[in-house]
Amino acid sequence: xxxxxxxxxxxxxxxxxxxxxxxxxxxxxxxxxxxxxxxxxxxxxxxxxxxxxxxxxxxxxxxxxxxxxxxxxxxxxxxxxxxxxxxxxxxxxxxxxxxxxxxxxxxxxxxxxxxxxxxxxxxxxxxxxxxxxxxxxxxxxxxxxxxxxxxxxxxxxxxxxxxxxxxxxxxxxxxxxxxxxxxxxxxxxxxxxxxxxxxxxxxxxxxxxxxxxxxxxxxxxxx
Numbered sequence: 001x002x003x004x005x006x007x008x009x010x011x012x013x014x015x016x017x018x019x020x021x022x023x024x025x026x027x028x029x030x031x032x033x034x035x036x037x038x039x040x041x042x043x044x045x046x047x048x049x050x051x052x053x054x055x056x057x058x059x060x061x062x063x064x065x066x067x068x069x070x071x072x073x074x075x076x077x078x079x080x081x082x083x084x085x086x087x088x089x090x091x092x093x094x095x096x097x098x099x100x101x102x103x104x105x106x107x108x109x110x111x112x113x114x115x116x117x118x119x120x121x122x123x124x125x126x127x128x129x130x131x132x133x134x135x136x137x138x139x140x141x142x143x144x145x146x147x148x149x150x151x152x153x154x155x156x157x158x159x160x161x162x163x164x165x166x167x168x169x170x171x172x173x174x175x176x177x178x179x180x181x182x183x184x185x186x187x188x189x190x191x192x193x194x195x196x197x198x199x200x201x202x203x204x205x206x207x208x209x210x211x212x213x214x215x216x217x218x219x220x221x222x223x
Contacts, residue, residue, distance in 0.1 A: 072138055073207035075177040076103060079186035080149055082209055083172075087188075087199055088158060091214065097190065098160045099172045101148050106165060109173050114185045115198045118213030123180055133177040133184065149174065169193045194219050 188199040
């Protein structure tokens with residue numbers, strides 16, 4: 001197994017555990033309290049306070065290393081950035097497109113497959129066995145939940161920012177990541193009143209854009 005530096009295949013959190021256990025067993029002298037040693041001397045009390053402080057710092061560092069960050073980057077934001085910076089340069093819209101800061105869309109906007117026929121490596125059986133990215137890996141804590149896009153630097157000549165799914169078309173929906181084997185997809189849906197465009201953006205685990213494509217559809221209203 002390839003290693004980097006002094007990691008020897010272990011994470012920083014694992015090394016923290018090993019060093020702390022070594023310190024408890026070797027690097028410090030255990031305190032022994034008996035009737036002869038009571039009351040505790042100032043020196044022993046000082047050692048005890050140091051060990052308590054070290055224990056608190058240790059568990060805080062474990063918490064930061066293990067739980068503060070998601071295992072994955074924010075794929076929806078990366079896909080949206082790619083859409084606004086690259087795709088719109090190739091396929092510009094005639095009118096300002098409405099984009100929503102919140103990603104908590106109505107269930108009626110959900111897409112249950114990945115349009116992949118236009119990708120270099122399309123999915124077999126039209127996306128059979130596609131699953132959503134596992135929530136427990138994508139959101140480690142409630143505070144990590146990615147529910148809003150960062151729209152700070154959007155071009156106001158191209159976008160209208162709205163809080164709710166109201167108003168005229170076109171509208172833009174950036175959907176939750178989907179996974180097929182080791183491939184990750186985010187669908188950027190450019191929706192018009194009777195038609196739409198799906199931009200399928202494929203990323204690797206690190207968040208790099210591997211491939212993308214456009215597919216079109218039309219809706220038919222039956223009276």
